[in-house]
Every structure is written in C-alpha cells, then in structure tokens.
Amino acid sequence: MPLLAINLSDKLFVAIKDLLEKGQYQTYESFLEIAAFNQLALERGATPAEIIERGHRGIRDNAESTNGVHDQRPTSEETAAKATATTQKRTGKPVARATTEPRTVAAQDIEAVFMRLAKTVRGEGSPAPCKVAADRDIGDHVFGQVNRLFPIKLACRWLATFSAAEGKWPKLGAISDRMADDAATVGSLLEQWDNEASRKRDEQLSTGLPRRGNSSSRDRFLSQFVARSTRGGEIYPGAICQYGLAKFVDSAIVLTEQGLAFAQTESPVLDTKDKKTPTALSADETDFLVRQVLSGVPSERNDMQIILAAVQEGKTTPSDLTTTVQSKFPREWTQGMALTHISGLVARLAELRLLRRQWQGRHVTYELGDKVDEFLKVSRTKSAMNDDNGHLGNERVGNRQRPE
DNA sequence: AGACTCTTCTGTGATCTATT
DNA sequence: AATAGATCACAGAAGAGTCT
Numbered sequence: 001m002p003l004l005a006i007n008l009s010d011k012l013f014v015a016i017k018d019l020l021e022k023g024q025y026q027t028y029e030s031f032l033e034i035a036a037f038n039q040l041a042l043e044r045g046a047t048p049a050e051i052i053e054r055g056h057r058g059i060r061d062n063a064e065s066t067n068g069v070h071d072q073r074p075t076s077e078e079t080a081a082k083a084t085a086t087t088q089k090r091t092g093k094p095v096a097r098a099t100t101e102p103r104t105v106a107a108q109d110i111e112a113v114f115m116r117l118a119k120t121v122r123g124e125g126s127p128a129p130c131k132v133a134a135d136r137d138i139g140d141h142v143f144g145q146v147n148r149l150f151p152i153k154l155a156c157r158w159l160a161t162f163s164a165a166e167g168k169w170p171k172l173g174a175i176s177d178r179m180a181d182d183a184a185t186v187g188s189l190l191e192q193w194d195n196e197a198s199r200k201r202d203e204q205l206s207t208g209l210p211r212r213g214n215s216s217s218r219d220r221f222l223s224q225f226v227a228r229s230t231r232g233g234e235i236y237p238g239a240i241c242q243y244g245l246a247k248f249v250d251s252a253i254v255l256t257e258q259g260l261a262f263a264q265t266e267s268p269v270l271d272t273k274d275k276k277t278p279t280a281l282s283a284d285e286t287d288f289l290v291r292q293v294l295s296g297v298p299s300e301r302n303d304m305q306i307i308l309a310a311v312q313e314g315k316t317t318p319s320d321l322t323t324t325v326q327s328k329f330p331r332e333w334t335q336g337m338a339l340t341h342i343s344g345l346v347a348r349l350a351e352l353r354l355l356r357r358q359w360q361g362r363h364v365t366y367e368l369g370d371k372v373d374e375f376l377k378v379s380r381t382k383s384a385m386n387d388d389n390g391h392l393g394n395e396r397v398g399n400r401q402r403p404e
Numbered sequence: 405a406g407a408c409t410c411t412t413c414t415g416t417g418a419t420c421t422a423t424t
Numbered sequence: 425a426a427t428a429g430a431t432c433a434c435a436g437a438a439g440a441g442t443c444t
Contacts, residue, residue: 147412200440207412220413223431318410340434343411357410359441364410 105188105212113185117157117270122260126164129260132244132296141329142300143224144344146239148208149289149351150269150280151225153262154183155240157270159255160263169252172227179226180218184210186269187217193275202350202357205269205280227253243289244296258296262288279351286352290371293352294378305379307345308354308372316365321346 158179163169187209194204210217227237227248240246245259255263265285268277281289293301306328307321315324326338346366349355354369 145413202411217413347411359410363442 105185105192109185110189113182113189114270114273116161116182117154117186118161119157119264119266119271120161120164122160122164125167127167127169127254129257130247130249130254132247132256132258141303141341142239142242142297142344142348144340144342145220145224146208147344147347148280149239149286149348150205151183151208151221152240152243152245153267153281153285154186154209154270155179155226156245156255156259156263157267158182159246159253160260163255169249169254171251172248172253173251175253176222176226180210180222183221184212184218188212190269190280197275203278205277242297242300243292245292258292262292281351283353290352290354290375294375294382298382301379302383303341303345304349304354305376305383307342307349308368308376311355311366311368312372312376316367318364321366 159170162175187206188211190204190206190209191211193199194206199205210221223236223238225238226240237246237248240259241248244256245262246253246255248254262285265288266272266282267285268274268282269280279286293304306325310321310324313324315321322339322342325342329338329341346355346357349369350357352369354372354375356367356369358365358367
C-alpha cells in the first residue's frame with residue numbers, strides 16, 4: 001500500500017481534528033481516505049448531492065469488508081462541503097465558512113502571561129540598555145504588514161521584564177518561542193475582549209497580534225515585529241529595531257534607552273488590564289512613539305510626512321491618496337507593494353492618532369489628527385536639515401537587512 | 405441576497421540555502 | 425548531486441460594514 005505524506009495548513013488540520021474529536025471520524029487516515037473517495041466520485045461525474053444521498057459514514061467499518069474495495073458512500077454534510085471546496089477552482093461562494101469563535105484562554109494562562117509582562121523595578125542586577133547605533137541603516141521602510149504598534153510595546157515590555165529577571169539580555173533563538181507564545185495569549189485574550197465589547201474593525205485591540213493555535217500568525221509576529229533568524233545565523237531585525245527601540249548586540253536582543261523607557265510606560269492593557277480601554281496604546285505611549293519617529297526614525301518620519309501632506313492637500317480617499325503618493329515611493333515597487341505599504345502607514349498613523357478614518361457607508365475618508373501640524377513642522381525641519389536621511393530612493397523594503 | 409469598498413493577514417509557490 | 429527545509433514576495437481570501 002503506498003504511503004503518502006502531505007502538508008496541511010494549521011486551519012485545515014484543526015478543522016479535521018475537531019471532527020475527529022466529535023467522533024465523526026475514527027482517524028485522520030479515514031477522514032483523508034473518505035475525502036479522496038469523494039473527490040474521485042466527483043471526477044467521475046457524481047454531484048455533491050448524490051454523494052450526500054449515498055452517504056459515507058462508517059467507510060472504515062465497511063472498508064475492508066468487500067475484498068479490499070472501499071465502500072464509496074460518503075454521507076455527511078461536511079464531506080459535501082469538502083468535496084465542493086476541493087474542486088480545482090473556487091467558482092462560487094463557499095459551501096461553509098469556518099466558525100471564528102474565539103479560543104478561550106485559561107485564567108491561569110492569562111495570569112502567568114501578565115506576570116511575565118508586569119512592569120518590574122530594575123535593580124543593579126538588571127542589564128543596562130544600549131544606545132542607538134549612529135550608523136544603523138536608516139533608509140529602510142517599515143514593512144506594510146506592520147499595521148499596529150502595540151505588538152512592539154508588548155515585545156519591549158517582554159524583553160524588559162525578562163532581562164530584569166535573568167540579569168542579561170537574551171539571545172533571540174532562546175526566547176522567540178516564549179515571547180511569541182505570550183503574544184499569542186495576549187492576542188487571543190484581547191480578541192475575547194473585542195468580542196465582548198463588540199468592537200468594530202478599526203477599534204479592535206487584538207489586531208496585529210498573533211493568536212493561540214495559529215503558528216503562521218506567530219511567525220508573522222516574530223518576523224515583522226521582532227526579528228527573524230536564519231539557519232545560517234543571520235538576523236533580520238523587525239520593526240522594534242527599525243523604530244530604534246532595540247538592537248542586536250552579538251546576537252542578543254538589547255533594548256535601547258528609548259526602548260526601555262517605552263517598555264516602562266504605563267499600559268492600559270498590560271498594567272491596568274482595562275477591558276474597556278478604547279485603544280491598546282495610551283496617549284502617553286503614542287506621544288512617546290511620535291517623538292521617537294520624529295527624532296530617531298527618519299525613513300518612517302518621511303513616509304508619514306508624505307501621507308499626511310497628501311491628506312492635508314485634500315487627498316482624503318484611498319484612491320486619491322494612492323495616486324498621489326505612489327510616485328514618491330521607489331519606482332520598482334509594484335502597485336501591490338505600494339498599496340501594502342500605504343495601507344500599513346495609514347494604519348500606524350491612525351494608531352498614533354495622527355490620522356483618523358471616517359466611514360461613510362462603505363467608503364472611507366481620511367482626516368488629520370490634532371497634532372499633525374506640529375508633526376509636519378518638526379518633520380519638515382528635520383528633512384531640510386538631513387536631506388540625505390530623507391531621501392526615498394531605492395532602499396530595500398521592510399525588514400530585509402542584515403544587522404551590523 | 406448579492407455587490408461593493410476597504411483592511412487585515414494567511415497561504416502559495418518559486419527560489420534560495422543547508423544538509424546528506 | 426540530490427534532497428529537504430527555509431525564505432520571500434505578494435495574491436487573494438476573509439472579515440467588517442454598508443449599499444443596491
């Protein structure tokens with residue numbers, strides 16, 4: 001009998017596992033076998049309705065009963081759904097939509113994570129933060145998938161607390177799993193809070209954080225917000241480094257003075273645990289980040305200036321904004337890349353309260369936040385002083401650069 | 405009910421790199 | 425050289441909200 005090994009996405013695997021746990025299938029093998037029979041039946045011209053009518057449950061029970069020929073009786077509605085969904089191309093609407101009910105996070109898990117994220121008093125045994133390297137690569141754009149800044153706060157706090165407890169700055173490889181686990185627990189918890197409060201899309205606290213049981217989202221969190229290391233030992237810093245809040249020193253991840261100060265700022269989520277907080281970052285935290293962008297993140301400052309200036313000129317719809325600013329980004333960027341980049345910038349500006357999204361029906365328009373004039377004034381002055389830093393030429397995109 | 409706009413973020417597949 | 429595993433860019437699915 002041939003042996004097949006296949007890769008399944010986490011989502012698909014969990015969906016199958018759920019059916020197994022409900023007792024609807026005996027083994028993964030029987031599920032996949034039934035799925036294969038159903039697909040073959042479809043290929044022979046049977047309709048999903050016919051497959052349902054003939055039924056399938058108990059295929060394994062009967063499978064070996066007739067001279068090794070498997071009973072081709074798919075029965076359940078799940079099978080019909082799968083059969084439809086696995087045809088070559090999606091032609092119509094999905095047969096079923098996976099439920100998105102939030103995973104409940106156990107109280108003791110939450111308590112443990114908040115303990116690990118609690119503000120700590122740093123004593124003599126705590127390692128000192130570093131200064132931002134003067135020669136760090138400041139030309140890189142923050143990647144568009146960095147669409148929230150609270151995950152950066154979480155990473156800074158985690159590093160501050162961990163380093164105080166351990167007495168040293170950790171190596172990335174030693175802590176990335178634990179940090180991602182804790183971020184996913186917080187993400188799932190905030191998702192629960194969002195659901196309880198019926199928060200709308202722009203108001204959700206959990207956006208940008210990974211979720212428990214979703215390894216892809218954990219990978220995304222680490223690679224976009226913290227850093228990614230290759231088997232060859234190379235480290236590609238994420239947004240936490242691009243924002244000048246952390247730095248790699250001999251493959252240990254070290255908070256900068258600014259990163260430590262940001263970590264220690266009171267958080268409505270991590271400290272107050274305020275379920276009703278309207279935003280994941282407090283006004284103090286966003287003010288801190290705005291100052292940080294203005295003083296130490298030239299490429300981000302310039303990108304933000306481009307967007308805000310366009311909105312100030314009246315380009316307040318997504319299409320107007322895109323048309324206006326696309327030419328100001330690297331020429332080799334495809335439209336998709338530019339859209340991703342602009343989308344991320346708009347989302348970060350909204351979290352920093354420099355931009356507001358106003359929904360009129362299904363259309364959105366952008367409005368300037370209260371402190372934009374001040375931001376633009378400082379930003380333009382700095383751009384004029386450091387024109388080399390402000391140049392947006394052919395820099396690499398996102399976090400794809402090597403550390404010093 | 406279906407279409408539509410916009411945002412978020414996962415999954416895909418080509419390509420690169422490491423290991424055997 | 426062959427194979428396995430990792431990485432990357434980005435397409436497009438999914439979700440939310442609303443309109444027709």
